[in-house]
Amino acid sequence: MLRQDSPDAPSSTEVGPDGDRLFPGDPSTRAIARALYERIADAPIVSPHGHVPAEWIARDVPFTDPASLLVTHDHYVTRLLHASGVDLDDLGVGGNAVDPRQAWREFASRWHLFAGTASGYWIEDELRHVLGIDATLSAETADKVYDAVRARLAEPAFRPRALFERFAIEVLATTDDPLDDLHFHDEIAQSGLPGRVLPTFRPDRYLDPDCSTFDSDLAALLGATSQPGTFDGYLSALRERRAHFIEHGATSADHGIEDPATVDMTDDDARDLFQVIVAGRATARQRAAFRGHMLVRMAEMSVDDGLVMTIHAGVVRNHSTATLRRFGPDSGHDFPRSTDFVRGLRPLLERHGLARGLHLVLFAVDETVYSREIAPMASFYPSVFIGAPWWFLDAPDAMMRFRAAVTESAGFSRGSGFIDDTRAFLSIPARHDTARRVDASFLARLVVEGRIGEQTAGTIIDDIVGPQPRRVFKL
Amino acid sequence: MLRQDSPDAPSSTEVGPDGDRLFPGDPSTRAIARALYERIADAPIVSPHGHVPAEWIARDVPFTDPASLLVTHDHYVTRLLHASGVDLDDLGVGGNAVDPRQAWREFASRWHLFAGTASGYWIEDELRHVLGIDATLSAETADKVYDAVRARLAEPAFRPRALFERFAIEVLATTDDPLDDLHFHDEIAQSGLPGRVLPTFRPDRYLDPDCSTFDSDLAALLGATSQPGTFDGYLSALRERRAHFIEHGATSADHGIEDPATVDMTDDDARDLFQVIVAGRATARQRAAFRGHMLVRMAEMSVDDGLVMTIHAGVVRNHSTATLRRFGPDSGHDFPRSTDFVRGLRPLLERHGLARGLHLVLFAVDETVYSREIAPMASFYPSVFIGAPWWFLDAPDAMMRFRAAVTESAGFSRGSGFIDDTRAFLSIPARHDTARRVDASFLARLVVEGRIGEQTAGTIIDDIVGPQPRRVFKL
Amino acid sequence: MLRQDSPDAPSSTEVGPDGDRLFPGDPSTRAIARALYERIADAPIVSPHGHVPAEWIARDVPFTDPASLLVTHDHYVTRLLHASGVDLDDLGVGGNAVDPRQAWREFASRWHLFAGTASGYWIEDELRHVLGIDATLSAETADKVYDAVRARLAEPAFRPRALFERFAIEVLATTDDPLDDLHFHDEIAQSGLPGRVLPTFRPDRYLDPDCSTFDSDLAALLGATSQPGTFDGYLSALRERRAHFIEHGATSADHGIEDPATVDMTDDDARDLFQVIVAGRATARQRAAFRGHMLVRMAEMSVDDGLVMTIHAGVVRNHSTATLRRFGPDSGHDFPRSTDFVRGLRPLLERHGLARGLHLVLFAVDETVYSREIAPMASFYPSVFIGAPWWFLDAPDAMMRFRAAVTESAGFSRGSGFIDDTRAFLSIPARHDTARRVDASFLARLVVEGRIGEQTAGTIIDDIVGPQPRRVFKL
Numbered sequence A, B, C: 001m002l003r004q005d006s007p008d009a010p011s012s013t014e015v016g017p018d019g020d021r022l023f024p025g026d027p028s029t030r031a032i033a034r035a036l037y038e039r040i041a042d043a044p045i046v047s048p049h050g051h052v053p054a055e056w057i058a059r060d061v062p063f064t065d066p067a068s069l070l071v072t073h074d075h076y077v078t079r080l081l082h083a084s085g086v087d088l089d090d091l092g093v094g095g096n097a098v099d100p101r102q103a104w105r106e107f108a109s110r111w112h113l114f115a116g117t118a119s120g121y122w123i124e125d126e127l128r129h130v131l132g133i134d135a136t137l138s139a140e141t142a143d144k145v146y147d148a149v150r151a152r153l154a155e156p157a158f159r160p161r162a163l164f165e166r167f168a169i170e171v172l173a174t175t176d177d178p179l180d181d182l183h184f185h186d187e188i189a190q191s192g193l194p195g196r197v198l199p200t201f202r203p204d205r206y207l208d209p210d211c212s213t214f215d216s217d218l219a220a221l222l223g224a225t226s227q228p229g230t231f232d233g234y235l236s237a238l239r240e241r242r243a244h245f246i247e248h249g250a251t252s253a254d255h256g257i258e259d260p261a262t263v264d265m266t267d268d269d270a271r272d273l274f275q276v277i278v279a280g281r282a283t284a285r286q287r288a289a290f291r292g293h294m295l296v297r298m299a300e301m302s303v304d305d306g307l308v309m310t311i312h313a314g315v316v317r318n319h320s321t322a323t324l325r326r327f328g329p330d331s332g333h334d335f336p337r338s339t340d341f342v343r344g345l346r347p348l349l350e351r352h353g354l355a356r357g358l359h360l361v362l363f364a365v366d367e368t369v370y371s372r373e374i375a376p377m378a379s380f381y382p383s384v385f386i387g388a389p390w391w392f393l394d395a396p397d398a399m400m401r402f403r404a405a406v407t408e409s410a411g412f413s414r415g416s417g418f419i420d421d422t423r424a425f426l427s428i429p430a431r432h433d434t435a436r437r438v439d440a441s442f443l444a445r446l447v448v449e450g451r452i453g454e455q456t457a458g459t460i461i462d463d464i465v466g467p468q469p470r471r472v473f474k475l
Helices: A027-040 A053-058 A064-071 A075-083 A101-110 A118-130 A144-154 A160-166 A183-189 A214-225 A233-246 A267-279 A284-305 A321-327 A345-350 A369-378 A396-410 A425-448 A454-465 A467-472 B027-040 B053-059 B066-072 B075-083 B100-108 B116-130 B142-154 B158-166 B183-189 B214-226 B231-247 B267-278 B283-305 B320-327 B346-352 B370-377 B394-410 B427-448 B456-464 B467-472 C027-040 C055-060 C066-072 C075-083 C100-108 C116-132 C142-154 C160-166 C182-188 C216-227 C231-246 C267-278 C282-305 C321-327 C348-351 C370-380 C396-410 C425-448 C454-465 C467-472
Strands: A045-047 A169-173 A194-200 A252-257 A306-313 A360-364 A385-387 B045-047 B169-173 B195-197 B252-257 B310-312 B360-364 B382-385 C043-046 C169-173 C196-198 C252-255 C308-313 C358-363 C385-387
Touching: A027 A425, A027 A454, A045 A425, A045 B427, A053 A160, A053 A183, A053 A194, A064 A075, A064 A101, A064 A144, A075 A101, A075 A118, A075 B427, A101 A144, A118 A425, A160 A425, A183 A194, A214 A233, A233 A284, A252 A284, A267 A284, A284 A306, A284 A345, A321 B158, A321 C425, A360 A369, A369 A385, A369 A396, A396 A425, A396 B394, A396 C396, A425 A454, A454 A467, A467 B116, B027 B427, B027 B456, B045 B427, B053 B183, B053 B195, B066 B075, B066 B100, B066 B142, B075 B100, B075 B116, B116 B427, B158 B169, B158 B427, B183 B195, B214 B231, B231 B267, B231 B283, B231 B310, B252 B283, B267 B283, B283 B310, B360 B370, B370 B382, B370 B394, B394 B427, B394 C396, B427 B456, C027 C425, C027 C454, C043 C425, C055 C160, C055 C182, C055 C196, C066 C075, C066 C100, C066 C142, C075 C100, C075 C116, C116 C425, C160 C169, C182 C196, C182 C385, C216 C231, C231 C267, C231 C282, C252 C282, C267 C282, C282 C308, C282 C348, C358 C370, C358 C425, C370 C385, C370 C396, C396 C425, C425 C454, C454 C467
Parallel strands: A045 A169, A169 A194, A252 A306, A306 A360, A360 A385, B045 B169, B169 B195, B252 B310, B310 B360, B360 B382, C043 C169, C169 C196, C252 C308, C308 C358, C358 C385
Antiparallel strands: none
């Protein structure tokens, strides 16, 4: 999975002692899985959606210390430490000043909590394969590993740009505010990096009147684009910023919403509703209608400008208000809820679902929708694609359930390809490698059960790791 | 699975090169699965619910061409082709005139899309085992396979009645309009076919005031039975038509509904509501109540006349209005939604759930209800049976999940036996064979895990393929 | 699993002919599963929640006959017999006088119905391993087995206290009415039993105005504690009874509710609402609000007095009113419904979710919540623990799905340990043994797939069977 051209980098692509990781136990299935995996183990990484800051790559910002790299900013990790009784303060969450070695010790001494989790698997992979450190984490080894990681991070080979190259990243998409001028992306494009870093248009805060900063965000948007405070001005402002993103290489716009309910209405009704919203007189129901309508408008703009529309739905954000106040958002208490895509997206799909060129990628954290809603819709609408397992489902068993849930209705062609959706830069190879191993294992089972031939399985896995995400995300 | 008495028919029942299809990879489990499967591989097909037109069998209508046989009328197939960008017009959907060879080419050149899908599996099986054609579909082989299939279809051995016999179909139920005079069923009964073709009473359109043709359908029903336009007349008309179906061999009545909500009310309230409905003054809520009440009435009639009541619930029909307008219903955009059987069916079950002789078979496309609702209800109510996996779930992995979800609560006795629910006549053996292989594999795992003995497993699989559906559907 | 110190007891812990039960078929995985299982096969049983009457242990009440022991009072068993057409009267359900041998014959002659079910597995285990009877049940063997079981039950070694010791039960929690004086628990504590029997505070009927006996229960509660009929008096009465339970060894309070909706409100609003409730003037909405608010109050009391709060949610009780009237509650027609923990519990968790020392254990029968809601919440809130699979999900495949659903988000540390939740005393070893075998099998797969080391797996399974439930239930 990693390029071997860095002399400091440990070798890791060979199918060695742990080379059969994630493959099924049955020997005949495992052999086929291994053969399928070997076809694509070293394929370049295509990452069409994620949260790595462009600045890291543009400025080649060194990682400061092991704790902020692997603990403090990873809410998968701080979450489980918090559940076990650690105060988020002691991990530096929310910007609290903390001795990183002390935060690391809190983590390392509780490493056993992560056995069997996705985070545990990624971090083990990062330590061993990216950082070349074989020690097992514990209270006893905490300081030793901390020092070893810190020493690695001081080496030029472990700065973002060197890792970007070593990871063989072909495309990495970031997630950006619509008003971002995207100068880091410009810098990267002009820097000769052997790969592309593309922005993604993420307008949630400008579309949801229930967002606490909506009024000021709206004002800023209109101000930045010199548009009037009408619905038409607002739409023009959004269109203008999308164009700005497209000029800087963006191929997709992302929407993170709790409920994928969409609402169609006439232009006049939308104009009236906008005035009620702006005047601060809207009811909860009207605000929800506006939010739902703007998804339809975003699809309309995607039909026009070609940006792929991704929807990440079904997360109740900031469940613990006390934690939100102390530590801000993304501090580990966002939880899934049941989601209804079939009825929720109907107004949007009635309006735009058959439009040529529209790509709508649906991501869910309620896994019941895979077989019930997303696969059936993606196997009819040319615009709908099945987003890869996301967030709580971005782990080997959940990925395997996902494949079993969607394939029998939709085959393999309607998927998005793997999406890492991460800010944890060092985990990117581990995450893609996990998906590749799971897909190889799933396909191997179909081969063993006589459901597809081994040659077909090879063609499919070749497609999944590169051509498919390039196609779906218009890369 | 197929009778060998047709000289033109390729042999297919031997456990040969692909004879282990769908069996698990572990050798010891596979050996037991194979042994269990061999017990029932050649058992006659009992098909108590499906959509093959009686006319095909009565008049022995030859299949006209490969495209209309395998592509145009199979919404599983046209759906996925549509998702990949093919216009439904080009496949002849909705009665559009199309060169069948051209439609076939559209399909064959996209055969790879079907890898891993249920449709792909069935069609491969049909080509190889029913039609005796071994070529793999592709743009290159499209014409060759088209010609080979067309040649087969011209042979007497490949007309419906010959295939019916070769498939060893013991019972085949059709699905019919309540006003159908059922003369094709009469013809078949008098024709000496070695098997029964039974009608099924499907009254949805006469029960749902939200159906666009409800008013005219109601008028036709009352006219045909010379009943007055009162609620009592309406009930009498329905009873009369049920009696007509029973006289022609029907053993079940089928209900396809979006929401399995049922509503009980007094006779007087029902009479009043009927008048409001007929007068066209009913609110959406009243129409839903009427629809829900009529399910209770249908159960009441089933208690009286013995027709098995099957409920297929949870499908949002005709999601894309534009597609409906151009291509009509059943054009591939019906999608599942979450379903609540426990609370929805309670009024019906409070009234009739303990009635002697009532058989109520529940089919779901929301697979979460298997372990949560259907298995628990079927393991208490003598009237409730667990319908086999249906539609989007009618595929090997989904069937396996189904067995694992229901068996630990309800055992094997409360199932319906396999239901093919298909209009695709040539796929019937493949579908039943799939279910038999999955059940053999599931049972083999229980044997290997020491949960049942191999002899018990044999008894169970013997029961599942024949005695069970005969018992549940009163055949 | 059973102590060998009773000369009459058959040996059963050796890994003999059926010693590999429930282990996966793949030989390498099976070998690891067996090794993991052997570490903990004989570990003492910790049972922090269940329904065995304390009187049985206090007074060493002999089991009267095979039918009342294994059939009449087990609604898993009577339920499936009822579905197959047996009248509950003929099984003695609801206190109906019945010849136990005749009830046993009804059961034995339908033993085949239980193949593959959890009940079938437990009863087979009880007959073979607890009672030492190897015959297979059938109409033919019914009397012979009946006589053999009856003979066993007459032996001193098969009375509750001897079995308690032989089963190696370290802790057994009962479930008790808040007004119970707990004298049986006193007797047990003073009796020298080698293990603890602890009461559990179960106040549902005193908290839910929709409970038919609420008014009289409330009066009895206030009377017993000499508290005034105000909200404050009511809270004091509840606190007083909790204190009584704690004095008698209770460590938890249990809540069985249909909908885990919680409602926060001010003290004044709660006082007003209480008066409306008491006056019998509350609307359905107000009664639901009161019920939801009392869960928040119970959590508040748990923060104060340290009782672990367990929530068993999502069951629609007494689905069949006719059956309820004839046979009373718990007669087999309680069914799961879909459940929303994330939004429902939010008010409770906003108020108390971060409180030090609060333990809130969530049990579900809607298995979709495992990966979607319970594991995510338990991997953030220090107070939330993942309850073991319960009721319809308390079976090998469901347990395996449970582990796969929760582990990747939450690891192993956030679980409750296995909970048998049973009144069927003889089934306790079989239930715990099942969980141990499933956990060993799940961990073995993770080892084979290179996701955890075998040593780690050993540490985890050691923790799960004893330290974990002791920790979570404060034993």
